[in-house]
Amino acid sequence: MSKENNPQRRKKRVAVLLGGWSAEREVSLSSGTPCADALEEAGYEVKRIDVTRDLKALIDALTPAPDAVFNALHGRGGEDGTIQAVLDILGIPYTHSGMRSSAIAMDKPTAIAAFRAAGLPCPKGVVVPEEDLGKDDPLPRPYVVKPTHEGSSVGVYIVQPGDNGPDFSGWTFGDALVEEYVAGRELTVTVMGDKALCVTELRPHEGFYNYEAKYTDGKTVHICPADIPEDIAEQCKDYALRAHKALGCRGVTRSDFRWDDSTHNGSRLFLLEVNTQPGMTPLSLVPEQAAHMGIPFPELVSWMVEEAQCD
Numbered sequence: 001m002s003k004e005n006n007p008q009r010r011k012k013r014v015a016v017l018l019g020g021w022s023a024e025r026e027v028s029l030s031s032g033t034p035c036a037d038a039l040e041e042a043g044y045e046v047k048r049i050d051v052t053r054d055l056k057a058l059i060d061a062l063t064p065a066p067d068a069v070f071n072a073l074h075g076r077g078g079e080d081g082t083i084q085a086v087l088d089i090l091g092i093p094y095t096h097s098g099m100r101s102s103a104i105a106m107d108k109p110t111a112i113a114a115f116r117a118a119g120l121p122c123p124k125g126v127v128v129p130e131e132d133l134g135k136d137d138p139l140p141r142p143y144v145v146k147p148t149h150e151g152s153s154v155g156v157y158i159v160q161p162g163d164n165g166p167d168f169s170g171w172t173f174g175d176a177l178v179e180e181y182v183a184g185r186e187l188t189v190t191v192m193g194d195k196a197l198c199v200t201e202l203r204p205h206e207g208f209y210n211y212e213a214k215y216t217d218g219k220t221v222h223i224c225p226a227d228i229p230e231d232i233a234e235q236c237k238d239y240a241l242r243a244h245k246a247l248g249c250r251g252v253t254r255s256d257f258r259w260d261d262s263t264h265n266g267s268r269l270f271l272l273e274v275n276t277q278p279g280m281t282p283l284s285l286v287p288e289q290a291a292h293m294g295i296p297f298p299e300l301v302s303w304m305v306e307e308a309q310c311d
Helices: 025-041 055-061 082-090 099-106 108-117 211-215 230-246 285-292 297-306
Strands: 013-019 045-051 068-071 125-128 143-147 157-159 176-180 185-192 195-204 220-223 252-260 268-275
Touching (some): 013 025, 025 068, 068 297, 108 230, 252 285
Parallel strands (some): 013 068
Antiparallel strands (some): 143 157, 185 252, 195 220, 252 268
């Protein structure tokens, strides 16, 4: 009997958590809505919950407990282990990674330490206290400045030789991770369970793959599969799966890379980060890669629900 015609699964109740209070609230709403729609299409009984800081309201909304939670939250509170801990306490299975893996992945310096311990290449970097931002160059230019605990390229700056800035007077993200800038091409790989799907190259029309380029239609060209040598593609997929395992992730993750293919440096591939709550918007990369592998969106989100668990 096919999954689509399984009457047992059609009765499963799923709560989709979306919204939240992080800087990525709008991304979460854009992710959660199509996921909820697709789960309904697949035959689940779906309840949408716009999550706030009101924990009692969330617990009330999750009573009686659903069979599973589809976590479509992004950013702080949603992918940093916070909501995962609540669901662990409540004993409700949920999609994506557990509390520990989520917390480590969201803490970029800690995640990088885990990647390096697993033998994965990452750019050189240093953590700069918030009060020291903008005082001196912590690394030779060019370099990248990013918050230690944000996603979706929120608050990311590239400081080039000759730049006057950036101006950090409005910085609200706490300490920063400053990394060497790796020239070259932007690559990304989805891991689904124990399998890396494929490699996509991202080509923004201008600048780098920042928040606007990620979530504005027409700002970035997605090349899926990436037009790169087969050995680099296999190396990307190997690194993505190893990074997924190094953090103890489960379900779906997405790993981001920079590939410097310039002749003066040879070919250098660097792991940047692992996203434990990758976007599921109409412009997102995970659904695109799944579709390339022959996995329709309703089947993708259904698989995620069926793999849901507690730690």
